[in-house]
Amino acid sequence: xxxxxxxxxxxxxxxxxxxxxxxxxxxxxxxxxxxxxxxxxxxxxxxxxxxxxxxxxxxxxxxxxxxxxxxxxx
Amino acid sequence: xxxxxxxxxxxxxxxxxxxxxxxxxxxxxxxxxxxxxxxxxxxxxxxxxxxxxxxxxxxxxxxxxxxxxxxxxxxxxxxxxxxxxxxxxxxxxxxxxxxxxxxxxxxxxxxxxxxxxxxxxxxxxxxxxxxxxxxxxxxxxxxxxxxxxxxxxxxxxxxxxxxxxxxxxxxxxxxxxxxxxxxxxxxxxxxxxxxxxxxxxxxxxxxxxxxxxxxxxxxxxxxxxxxxxxxxxxxxxxxxxxxxxxxxxxxxxxxxxxx
Ligand SMILES: Cc1ncc(C[n+]2csc(CCOP(=O)(O)OP(=O)(O)O)c2C)c(N)n1
Ligand code: SF4
Ligand code: SF4
Ligand code: SF4
Ligand SMILES: [Mg+2]
Numbered sequence: 001x002x003x004x005x006x007x008x009x010x011x012x013x014x015x016x017x018x019x020x021x022x023x024x025x026x027x028x029x030x031x032x033x034x035x036x037x038x039x040x041x042x043x044x045x046x047x048x049x050x051x052x053x054x055x056x057x058x059x060x061x062x063x064x065x066x067x068x069x070x071x072x073x074x
Numbered sequence: 075x076x077x078x079x080x081x082x083x084x085x086x087x088x089x090x091x092x093x094x095x096x097x098x099x100x101x102x103x104x105x106x107x108x109x110x111x112x113x114x115x116x117x118x119x120x121x122x123x124x125x126x127x128x129x130x131x132x133x134x135x136x137x138x139x140x141x142x143x144x145x146x147x148x149x150x151x152x153x154x155x156x157x158x159x160x161x162x163x164x165x166x167x168x169x170x171x172x173x174x175x176x177x178x179x180x181x182x183x184x185x186x187x188x189x190x191x192x193x194x195x196x197x198x199x200x201x202x203x204x205x206x207x208x209x210x211x212x213x214x215x216x217x218x219x220x221x222x223x224x225x226x227x228x229x230x231x232x233x234x235x236x237x238x239x240x241x242x243x244x245x246x247x248x249x250x251x252x253x254x255x256x257x258x259x260x261x262x263x264x265x266x267x268x269x270x271x272x273x274x275x276x277x278x279x280x281x282x283x284x285x286x287x288x289x290x291x292x293x294x295x296x297x298x299x300x301x302x303x304x305x306x307x308x309x310x311x312x313x314x315x316x317x318x319x320x321x322x323x324x325x326x327x328x329x330x331x332x333x
Binding site for chain 2: 005006007009014016017018019020023024041049050054055056057059060061062063064065066067068069070071072074
């Protein structure tokens, strides 16, 4: 059976670490990095990439528009 | 869990489902982390892009945290003095009636210093869209009480909470606008969840369509957060907004056209 798989790309240097995407993600794909970006923010990253379904909820609520979303059937 | 090693294979142009619209410029937003202003900007930009109106749209930016909005959307702009955006938009729309004209204003801008401009533009039925970001506070200047601040809500000028006996009641200016014959479509939305983002986008798209048909003033209130002014984390502020702002400012349409 075909399975929906998604993947996100976070523009790390533009992320402000607000965590809004993380709490919105229905699958627990996103976590905040222990490391900080150039602005000093703990940035969002797909800690559990295999869980992503490409729903784009994270990208829709990101105030800084830093998330790009891809989706495919495999 | 199924082992999956093909993440790289998913990331290719044919599989793209969401990318920041190129109506947004490459400038970094000046907003605090998690501030709804950024989301509101982006979805407005998305509609302008999707409807192909980049060269047809003129925005009027306010005074408030979004004072630099003209740096963020790649369209034509006019900056207005504090609260005067509806008056400026009136002039632009009357001189260039074929253009799509909107204002973007905070609650301090629209419901305090600009109350007269708001009410009279809507009462005249000016054929413009007003986007009203209600975060219940003067964000830009350090979190002072606004007309929209909730009863009991703390701000830098109501440190013990807004006491309605001496400070008055929160002004539901959107309800007032809905009662005016000149307003055509008036709605209250939010942008803190994906579902709400979709609804607000729909409201913006409809407003552009109504403007094309010369229907009169459309006003979209977006109840939003101010994590810095409210002294909360962004995630806490969105929760607080749901629990405290939405009961006072319920989401939904206040005035819909009779189709
Ligand atoms: C004529 C005038 N009066 C007062 C100010 C100070 N001032 C700047 S922004 C602002 C209020 C901003 O609050 P709001 O419109 O709610 O926008 P926010 O920052 O919350 O998005 C005030 C009072 C000003 N710039 N000009
Ligand atoms: S696209 Fe959906 S599932 Fe994937 S990270 Fe974003 S919110 Fe989570
Ligand atoms: S919502 Fe955007 S800015 Fe906030 S943490 Fe997620 S990616 Fe970063
Ligand atoms: S002060 Fe408030 S409204 Fe202004 S950018 Fe910061 S969070 Fe947003
Ligand atoms: Mg405000």
